[in-house]
Amino acid sequence: MLQIPFIRDNRDATLAGLQKKRFANAETAVDQVLALDQQRRDTQKELDDVLARSNAMAREIGALMKAGQKAEAETAKAETAQLKTRSKDLEETLKTVEQQLQAVLVTLPNLPHSSVPEGRSAEDNEVVLQNGAVPTLAEGALPHWELIKKYDIIDFDLGNKITGAGFPVYKGKGARIQRAMINFFLDQALQAGYLEIQPPIVINEDSGFGTGQLPDKEGQMYYITEEKLYLIPTAEVPITNLYRDVILADDQLPVKNAGYTPCFRREAGSWGAHVRGLNRLHQFDKVEIVQIRKPEESYEALEEMSRYVQSLLQKLELPYRVLRLCGGDMGFTSALTYDMEVFSAAQQRWLEVSSVSNFESYQANRLKLRYRVEGKTQLLHTLNGSALALPRILAAILENNQTPEGIRIPEVLVPYCGFDRIS
Structure with a gap:
C-alpha cells in the first residue's frame, strides 16, 4: 500500500x-x-x-x-x-x-521503479538477456500434450473425472519427475542460504490483504465460503505473512525463506491454444523464494534472486530469456519484475516459468512489517520469486529432450528421479 x-x-x-x-x-x-x-x-x-x-x-x-x-x-x-x-x-x-x-x-497499485519501461502489454516488455541455444527438433516432434499420452505419464481425463479441467493426474515416471524437481529446487534453495518453510495452503482475509491479493484478485482465487478462507495462489502469501505485524531486529535480517506448496488459481477467462496441456493449470506445484531486506539492499537482492533462478534453468539445460516487465504488464503490488521464460521447442514459443519481483515497502506497509533504526521503526522491503513453477518447466523438458529412444532427463535430475530416460 x-x-x-x-x-x-x-x-x-x-x-x-x-x-x-x-x-x-x-x-x-x-x-x-x-x-x-x-x-x-x-x-x-x-x-x-x-x-x-x-x-x-x-x-x-x-x-x-x-x-x-x-x-x-x-x-x-x-x-x-x-x-x-x-x-x-x-x-x-x-x-x-x-x-x-x-x-x-487500497485500490492504488504500487509505483514502478524508474527502470521499468513504458508499455501497455507483454509485447512491450524488454528482453534483458537470452541464454542457451534454442534446440532444433527432428521432423515429427510432438508437443508435450501428445508426449504425455504417448508415454502415459500424465492423465488429464482422469483429473477431469475427479475434479475438472486443469487438474491433471501425474503417474509413474510423471509423478516421480514432479517429486524430483521439487526436491532438487528445495535442495538448491537450502544451498543458497534459504530457510525451508512448509506453510498452510489456505489463508484468511488478513493474509490476502497483507500481500495484496485482496481486494485485487478475489476472482482468481478459490474461496471456502463457510470458513472465509482462500486456497493460496502461491507460497509467497503464507510465507510473507509469517512476518505480518512483526518488528524485526537488525540481527534477524536479511530474511531468506523458501517453501514448496501446491498452488491454486481459477484462471477465469483463460482459453485457447496457449493454455493447452501443462501451459496453464488450476492446480500446480511450485517452490517459492521470499526475501525481506532493508530498503537500501533490496535491489541488489532482486538481482541476486534473478541470477539464482537463472542458475536453476542453466542446470536444467533449458534455453531461457529474462524480461523486464513494462508498466502495463506488471503486477498490482510490484515495483520491478523480471520474468524468466524457457523456450518450448515443439510449441516454438517462450513459456514464462518464473517472476522475480521487488515490492519495495508496498506489502510491508499493509503487513506492518518493520525494523528498528536508531530507536525508530521503518518499513522493510519484500521480494519474492518462483524457483521454480513445475508445469511449464516439465513441458519444456519433455519437448526439448525428446529423441527416437525416449525423453532424456536433465543430468541434475537423474539422482532425484532414479532414471535417465522416459521411454
Missing part, C-alpha cells in the same frame, strides 16, 4: 507512476486520497483541541468547586458536556473518513 506522506509530498511523481502502470482515473483517485487525508488531519486536529479543552475544563471545575464557586463550576460543567458531545461526533467523523481513505488507498 502506498504511503500517504509520500503521495502528499510527491503528487506529480505518484501520478506519473500510476499512469506508467496504466491505472485508470489516476488523478481522480490521488486527489481523492489527498482531500480525504486533509479532512482526516483537520478532523484529528479539532478532536485533539476539543479533548485538550475538555481536560482543561475538568481541572478547572475541580478548582472552582474547591474554591466554592459553584455557579461558575456548573457553567463549566455545561460547557464540558457540550465538548463531550462534540468529541463523540468528531470521533465518528474521523472513523468514517479513515475508512473512506483506506478504501481508496
